[in-house]
Amino acid sequence: MGDNSGKKILLAHGSGGILSHRLIEEVFLKAFTDPLLAPLNDQALFDPPNPPSVSKFAFTTDSYVVSPIFFPGGDIGKLSVCGTINDLAVGGAEPLYMSASFIIEEGTELSVLEKVVDSMARTARAAGVRIVTGDTKVVERGKGDGIFINTAGIGVVTDGIELSPARISPGDSVIVSGTIGDHGIAVLAHREGIMMDSPVQSDCAPLHGLVKDILINAGGVKAMRDPTRGGLATILNELASQSGTSILVREEAIPIREEVRGACEILGFDPLYLANEGKLVAVVSGESAPGVVEIMKKNPFGSDAALIGTVAEEPKGKVLLETSIGNRRIIEKLSGEQLPRIC
Amino acid sequence: MGDNSGKKILLAHGSGGILSHRLIEEVFLKAFTDPLLAPLNDQALFDPPNPPSVSKFAFTTDSYVVSPIFFPGGDIGKLSVCGTINDLAVGGAEPLYMSASFIIEEGTELSVLEKVVDSMARTARAAGVRIVTGDTKVVERGKGDGIFINTAGIGVVTDGIELSPARISPGDSVIVSGTIGDHGIAVLAHREGIMMDSPVQSDCAPLHGLVKDILINAGGVKAMRDPTRGGLATILNELASQSGTSILVREEAIPIREEVRGACEILGFDPLYLANEGKLVAVVSGESAPGVVEIMKKNPFGSDAALIGTVAEEPKGKVLLETSIGNRRIIEKLSGEQLPRIC
Numbered sequence: 029m030g031d032n033s034g035k036k037i038l039l040a041h042g043s044g045g046i047l048s049h050r051l052i053e054e055v056f057l058k059a060f061t062d063p064l065l066a067p068l069n070d071q072a073l074f075d076p077p078n079p080p081s082v083s084k085f086a087f088t089t090d091s092y093v094v095s096p097i098f099f100p101g102g103d104i105g106k107l108s109v110c111g112t113i114n115d116l117a118v119g120g121a122e123p124l125y126m127s128a129s130f131i132i133e134e135g136t137e138l139s140v141l142e143k144v145v146d147s148m149a150r151t152a153r154a155a156g157v158r159i160v161t162g163d164t165k166v167v168e169r170g171k172g173d174g175i176f177i178n179t180a181g182i183g184v185v186t187d188g189i190e191l192s193p194a195r196i197s198p199g200d201s202v203i204v205s206g207t208i209g210d211h212g213i214a215v216l217a218h219r220e221g222i223m224m225d226s227p228v229q230s231d232c233a234p235l236h237g238l239v240k241d242i243l244i245n246a247g248g249v250k251a252m253r254d255p256t257r258g259g260l261a262t263i264l265n266e267l268a269s270q271s272g273t274s275i276l277v278r279e280e281a282i283p284i285r286e287e288v289r290g291a292c293e294i295l296g297f298d299p300l301y302l303a304n305e306g307k308l309v310a311v312v313s314g315e316s317a318p319g320v321v322e323i324m325k326k327n328p329f330g331s332d333a334a335l336i337g338t339v340a341e342e343p344k345g346k347v348l349l350e351t352s353i354g355n356r357r358i359i360e361k362l363s364g365e366q367l368p369r370i371c
Numbered sequence: 372m373g374d375n376s377g378k379k380i381l382l383a384h385g386s387g388g389i390l391s392h393r394l395i396e397e398v399f400l401k402a403f404t405d406p407l408l409a410p411l412n413d414q415a416l417f418d419p420p421n422p423p424s425v426s427k428f429a430f431t432t433d434s435y436v437v438s439p440i441f442f443p444g445g446d447i448g449k450l451s452v453c454g455t456i457n458d459l460a461v462g463g464a465e466p467l468y469m470s471a472s473f474i475i476e477e478g479t480e481l482s483v484l485e486k487v488v489d490s491m492a493r494t495a496r497a498a499g500v501r502i503v504t505g506d507t508k509v510v511e512r513g514k515g516d517g518i519f520i521n522t523a524g525i526g527v528v529t530d531g532i533e534l535s536p537a538r539i540s541p542g543d544s545v546i547v548s549g550t551i552g553d554h555g556i557a558v559l560a561h562r563e564g565i566m567m568d569s570p571v572q573s574d575c576a577p578l579h580g581l582v583k584d585i586l587i588n589a590g591g592v593k594a595m596r597d598p599t600r601g602g603l604a605t606i607l608n609e610l611a612s613q614s615g616t617s618i619l620v621r622e623e624a625i626p627i628r629e630e631v632r633g634a635c636e637i638l639g640f641d642p643l644y645l646a647n648e649g650k651l652v653a654v655v656s657g658e659s660a661p662g663v664v665e666i667m668k669k670n671p672f673g674s675d676a677a678l679i680g681t682v683a684e685e686p687k688g689k690v691l692l693e694t695s696i697g698n699r700r701i702i703e704k705l706s707g708e709q710l711p712r713i714c
Contacts, residue, residue, distance in 0.1 A: 038708070044600025044646075045705025067535075067613075070458035070596065071431040073528065076419070088414040089470035089523055090506045095514075115413035127432035127523050131474070163433045167712065171438075171516040180432055180470050180523030185416065192410075253413065257387025270410075303387075362388025365381070369510065 035138040042132070042166030055142055056162060059149040060128070064160040072160035077124060083187040086121035088112055089180040095369040097144065097174050099218045101210075101230030104177055105147035107305060107371060110234045111256070112181040113155055117236035118252040118308055120191040120243060121183030126152060128179055129163040133172035144175055155234040157181070189243055193270035193311075195250040200339040201317035202275055203310045205238060205324055206231065206332035208260050209288040212302030215370055217291060228287050233306030238327045245323050248316030254308050256371060258362040261300040261347065263309055264337075265361045269345040271311075276348045276356070277337030300349075301362045303370045311339065378481040385475070385509030398485055399505060402492040403471070407503040415503035420467060426530040429464035431455055432523040438712040440487065440517050442561045444553075444573030447520055448490035450648060450714060453577045454599070455524040456498055460579035461595040461651055463534040463586060464526030469495060471522055472506040476515035487518055498577040500524070532586055536613035536654075538593040543682040544660035545618055546653045548581060548667050549574065549675035551603050552631040555645030558713055560634060571630050576649030581670045588666050591659030597651050599714055601705040604643040604690065606652055607680075608704045612688040614654075619691045619699075620680030643692075644705045646713045654682065 040047040057066065064072045092108040102110075109126065116123040128148060132141065152159050214230040216222070235254065242249060251271070255263040260282070268275045284299050292299050306329060312320050317335050324330030349359045383390040400409065407415045435451045445453075452469065459466040471491060475484065495502050557573040559565070578597065585592060594614070598606040603625070611618045627642050635642050649672060655663050660678050667673030692702045 039711045040706075040708035042600075042711065043705055043708040044602075045605055045644075045707070046703075047707075048601070049704065068609075069462060069535075071429040071462040071464065071526075073427040073429050073462060073464075076425050076428060082419050084416040085419060085525075086414040086416050087468055087470060087525060088504050089472045089521065091472045091474050091508050091521055093474060093508045093510050119412060119414040119416060121414065121416075125430055127430060129432045129434040129521050129523075131434050131436060131519055161431050165434050165436045165714075167436050167516060170513065173510060173514040176474055176510075176519070178432065178434055178472050178521035178523075180472075180521075182428075182430060182525065183414075192412075257385075258391070259387075262388055266411075301388075360389075361392065362386055363383075364388070364390075365383035365386040368382045368385065371508075 032138040032142060037132050037134060037136045037138060037141065037166055039134050039166050042164055051164060055145055059145045060159045062158050062160055064158065074125060077184050081187050082184045084185040086116050086119045086183040086185055088115040089178065090115065091176060091178040092371060093176050093369055094215060094371050095173065096219055099215045099230055100227050101214050102232035103144060103147050104175060105144035106151045107232050108177040108179045109148050109151040110232050110305060112179040113157060113234040113236050114254045116181050116183035117239040118254050120189040121185045123157045123181055123183040123236055125182045126157050126159045126179055127161045128159050131165050131167060131172055131176040133174055134166055134169045136174055141175060191251050193251045193267050196267060196271035196273055196311050196339055198273060198339050198341045199314045200250055200311050201314050201335055202277060202337040203312060203317060203320055204334060204336050205308045205330045207283045207285045208304055208307060209284060209299035209302035211305040212367055212370055213288045213291045216367055224287060226287060231304055231306035233329050235306065235308050235329055238324065238329045241323050241327050242320055246316050246320045248313030250311045252308050252310045255304045257303050259301040259303060261359045262361045264347045267311060268347050272344050274340045274343050274346050275337055276340055276350060278350045280352050281334055281336040283332045283334050297366060300359060301366060305371065375481040375485060380475050380477060380479045380481060380484065380509055382477050382509050385507055394507060398488055402488045403502045405501050405503055407501065417468060420527050424530050425527045427528040429459050429462045429526040429528055431458040432521065433458065434519060434521040435714060436519050436712055437558060437714050438516065439562055442558045442573055443570050444557050445575035446487060446490050447518060448487035449494045450575050451520040451522045452491050452494040453575050453648060455522040456500060456577040456579050457597045459524050459526035460582040461597050463532040464528045466500045466524055466526040466579050468525045469500050469502045469522055470504045471502050474508050474510060474515055474519040476517055477509055477512045479517055484518060534594050536594045536610050539610065539614035539616055539654050539682055541616060541682050541684045542657045543593055543654050544657050544678055545620060545680040546655060546660060546663055547677060547679050548651045548673045550626045550628045551647055551650060552627060552642035552645035554648040555710055555713060556631045556634045559710055567630060569630060574647055574649035576672050578649065578651055578672055581667065581672045584666050584670050585663055589659050589663045591656030592653060594654045595651050598647045600646050602644040602646060604702045605704045607690045610654060611690050615687050617683045617686050617689050618680055619683055619693060621693045623695050624677055624679040626675045626677050640709060643702060644709060648714065
């Protein structure tokens with residue numbers, strides 16, 4: 029839209045009329061350039077993806093309300109694309125198509141929207157995922173907060189891949205793909221204006237390549253999850269309870285950056301409950317575990333991968349943390365809310 | 372959740388932790404009961420829908436910010452399900468799966484959320500569409516406005532069906548499935564507290580059954596659209612411009628309820644620009660038109676269907692309105708915003 033500095037989003041940009049059309053043409057179509065989006069119909073139509081090898085379709089959605097919109101290592105646009113890619117990937121699906129829907133507060137700078145949309149487009153393109161349909165609504169000043177984004181995604185699962193907590197059994201190993209808590213601390217520190225010697229960057233990243241590496245090169249992969257809201261502790265609890273097993277993790281084995289550990293100590297947060305946006309937890313058979321860690325380490329998004337625990341029979345549905353001095357304590361799901369608007 | 376009167380949504384309901392889990396179990400799962408949703412994974416997995424007869428997949432999304440949340444004839448929940456069904460249906464697709472994502476303002480009554488979710492569940496069940504995946508975020512008081520909903524939908528187009536503005540040609544007829552402006556006036560009157568002798572009800576309804584009736588029983592159907600935001604005038608302009616034809620509509624032929632006409636006169640609105648949520652515009656070959664109108668009239672959602680115009684060669688991309696006294700004037704797309712937060 030040429031020089032848009034100073035221009036602001038008006039209610040009429042959500043009218044469905046001339047200004048809506050101009051916004052679509054000059055911001056969304058320009059950034060998302062896709063022949064499936066270009067007809068601007070109410071729906072995108074695509075060919076059935078290669079039916080013979082597809083065993084399942086995967087479908088997911090997330091809304092993003094992160095505050096602030098821009099943070100070290102990412103922004104709400106990149107987050108909204110990576111988050112949906114990751115929700116498909118941890119189900120073993122290859123992400124193909126994505127929708128993008130915006131709820132924008134009246135008065136938001138048009139240049140801010142453009143920056144967010146460009147970030148979505150770049151992230152999706154780099155990931156090989158197509159944004160093919162969308163929507164924009166505008167709410168009055170004070171009835172929203174800048175930009176909220178919803179993305180939904182469709183992916184396909186290839187024949188023979190089956191990831192499910194139901195497959196987890198005693199003797200399995202638990203692997204995390206890298207350092208935890210980076211996203212939570214990055215957003216929090218930026219939001220609260222906390223000065224750090226070396227600011228922590230969000231780990232926000234698309235993980236479908238890492239998942240593919242693992243699924244192609246290793247057997248024995250039972251289940252995967254991405255530890256976003258609620259953090260590692262909550263996701264491990266969900267895996268334990270869904271599989272009816274017990275998970276024992278060794279505190280010392282969990283990779284945590286020094287800066288994150290330091291920030292947590294000062295601010296009183298437990299890194300086990302901080303959100304991650306570029307990490308996954310994999311439960312794999314005991315014998316596959318060293319190989320899976322090796323495969324992860326070769327991928328840039330898995331370079332700090334570590335074997336952090338094992339699956340046992342009892343206490344069913346519980347997660348135990350073994351501390352560095354050998355004590356064991358039960359760690360629960362996140363209770364209450366420590367960091368609102370983190371994604 | 373038992374007696375929830377007085378209980379309110381807290382930020383912790385969006386934490387991803389214990390309260391999020393309870394909300395999912397006790398509100399969403401309880402209402403949406405679906406075996407694909409029940410595993411509570413990050414994605415829903417479903418079998419490839421009957422590949423041999425499927426020529427295309429359809430994918431759509433819309434966010435809903437209607438204010439107020441409840442209005443005569445519907446609510447944001449019903450609207451969010453019907454809107455996505457209709458966006459699939461007008462592409463000729465049979466709607467199959469839907470996602471539901473909520474952005475809730477802290478302090479919203481839990482009972483209000485339950486009422487909205489129940490309405491979504493009832494509407495989806497009656498329509499034969501499955502809600503299989505979802506998400507919930509909570510924003511601080513004053514950073515949202517009650518409940519915003521995003522739905523995305525997946526449908527399948529059967530072999531041989533092809534609806535596209537590109538197929539429109541001079542000589543075609545333009546049909547609307549019923550009275551226009553009902554939704555716009557219903558929401559506006561309720562919002563502004565305007566007293567009417569007989570309050571106008573929103574036409575909010577799922578139209579995939581009506582579309583199926585037409586596609587099965589009539590040939591010559593070229594394109595369909597649902598005249599939501601921007602109204603009939605804007606959608607006709609889009610069809611004319613996308614097809615490079617001219618559309619001539621006769622003012623007298625457009626079905627408008629007396630109450631809507633009256634409200635428009637008093638309030639200074641043009642019904643041609645008011646949103647509809649249970650109406651479709653079909654462009655069909657001239658010879659098919661009377662048959663299509665007859666088929667529509669037999670369906671409860673098409674009982675006021677009418678042939679309102681014809682497609683001509685010139686002036687390309689323009690819509691002409693022939694008034695009752697025989698004058699013709701160009702009607703443009705909606706410019707500006709007459710009714711924000713209508714859907």
